[in-house]
Amino acid sequence: MGGKIRTAHVLKGLTGGRFHVTLVSPVPRDVPPEHTAELAAMCDTFVGWPDLPRGPLFGVTRLRHLLSPLPVPVATDRSDAARTVVQKALAGADVLVADFLHSAVLLPLRHDAVSVLFTHNVETEIFARHCEIAQGLKRIVWQDQLRKMQAFEAATLKAFDAVVAVSERDRDAFRRDYGVLASVIPTGVDLDYFPFHPQAENIRPVFAFTASMDSLANIDGVRWFMDKVWPRIVAALPEAQMRVIGRRPDPGLVAEASRRGINWIFTGTVDDVRPHLEGAAAYVIPLRVGGGTRIKAYEAMAFGLPTVSTAIGIEGLAVEPDRHFLQADSDEAFAAAAVRLATDQELRRRLAAEARALVEKSCSARSVGQVFETICAAAMEKHGLSASPVRTPERGTSAA
Numbered sequence: 001m002g003g004k005i006r007t008a009h010v011l012k013g014l015t016g017g018r019f020h021v022t023l024v025s026p027v028p029r030d031v032p033p034e035h036t037a038e039l040a041a042m043c044d045t046f047v048g049w050p051d052l053p054r055g056p057l058f059g060v061t062r063l064r065h066l067l068s069p070l071p072v073p074v075a076t077d078r079s080d081a082a083r084t085v086v087q088k089a090l091a092g093a094d095v096l097v098a099d100f101l102h103s104a105v106l107l108p109l110r111h112d113a114v115s116v117l118f119t120h121n122v123e124t125e126i127f128a129r130h131c132e133i134a135q136g137l138k139r140i141v142w143q144d145q146l147r148k149m150q151a152f153e154a155a156t157l158k159a160f161d162a163v164v165a166v167s168e169r170d171r172d173a174f175r176r177d178y179g180v181l182a183s184v185i186p187t188g189v190d191l192d193y194f195p196f197h198p199q200a201e202n203i204r205p206v207f208a209f210t211a212s213m214d215s216l217a218n219i220d221g222v223r224w225f226m227d228k229v230w231p232r233i234v235a236a237l238p239e240a241q242m243r244v245i246g247r248r249p250d251p252g253l254v255a256e257a258s259r260r261g262i263n264w265i266f267t268g269t270v271d272d273v274r275p276h277l278e279g280a281a282a283y284v285i286p287l288r289v290g291g292g293t294r295i296k297a298y299e300a301m302a303f304g305l306p307t308v309s310t311a312i313g314i315e316g317l318a319v320e321p322d323r324h325f326l327q328a329d330s331d332e333a334f335a336a337a338a339v340r341l342a343t344d345q346e347l348r349r350r351l352a353a354e355a356r357a358l359v360e361k362s363c364s365a366r367s368v369g370q371v372f373e374t375i376c377a378a379a380m381e382k383h384g385l386s387a388s389p390v391r392t393p394e395r396g397t398s399a400a
Helices: 002-014 033-041 058-067 072-075 080-089 101-106 123-133 138-159 168-178 216-236 251-262 297-303 331-343 345-362 365-382
Strands: 021-027 044-051 095-099 113-117 163-164 206-210 240-244 264-268 282-285 307-309 397-399
Touching: 002 021, 002 044, 002 206, 002 331, 002 365, 021 080, 021 264, 021 282, 033 044, 044 058, 044 080, 058 072, 072 101, 080 101, 080 206, 095 307, 095 365, 101 138, 113 138, 113 365, 123 216, 138 168, 163 168, 163 365, 168 331, 206 216, 206 297, 216 251, 216 331, 251 264, 282 297, 307 331, 331 345
Parallel strands: 021 044, 021 397, 095 113, 095 397, 113 163, 206 240, 206 282, 240 264, 282 307
Antiparallel strands: none
């Protein structure tokens, strides 16, 4: 979800610039019509196709792709219908932007556009971290998937004219592991959508986390938080509440919270995360697996929520521990930091103010869009093409 939000900020920042932007994207089946209209408003032209249906057995049926030479998440995204739509939309485009590494499976083998890959993670790193925490047969499976992802990521990065990373850390990994030179784009936040909310003096011990809860990395982090960290928090704060805000909460986690009788709320899909963030004492990022940058962290900081995170949960962001957030990686340390934030009003205020100031200084959506526009124009110039400062509706950028 964070990557999609980041892409939305880039698209908004490109609006009115030198490119005519055609957005080519699947339309999720569970998204209301007004949200499809919002997609169309982020670009000059919107071309969509119905997303593949994902029934209750999707997690099982996708395992058939274990036999594919591609990693399972990439093979799952492959679609002949989508490839046809993308190929048609590319006609006349000057620049092709592939959003996320996986989207490369939807591109035609040959096209005339200058190509830019917008990465949001080092995918191989995520797979390697899954290998580290997996056990038994799962570990063997993850090792096989890691090998396939390394091959796919290497070949895909090298096939594009330009690569965009979301942090200096990711850029360095691409150069070190694949010999690919990438540009870096800052993480943007809609500061109007997330205005600063000073906290009340006597606030309840409510903790919040926003994420797509069908992600393996998020499921792992929340399970660790529930199993190892939450009992320690409740021992100190019996009235504590946890809000997990995000689509498709894992049924196993929901059932486990109910079985234990703990004070957890799983919201599922929400139209607006802000009402669910209001009244929280702190924001938690209990991630043990992941890559890229955590836009959810910047959004929480913009909103005025003091944050506690693992090192992985905050990596790639230009933040300092004990100034902009509290960092904790062990069960005990994470619980202690969460309790401190819930009980120390002065600490909450100081962290929230410092973090908001940082976000205001360097994370506006418009500035991010301008950086991305410059990268696309530079890629064109390397091929002897000129990106006119005046947009032309006939030709422009096609983002898949």
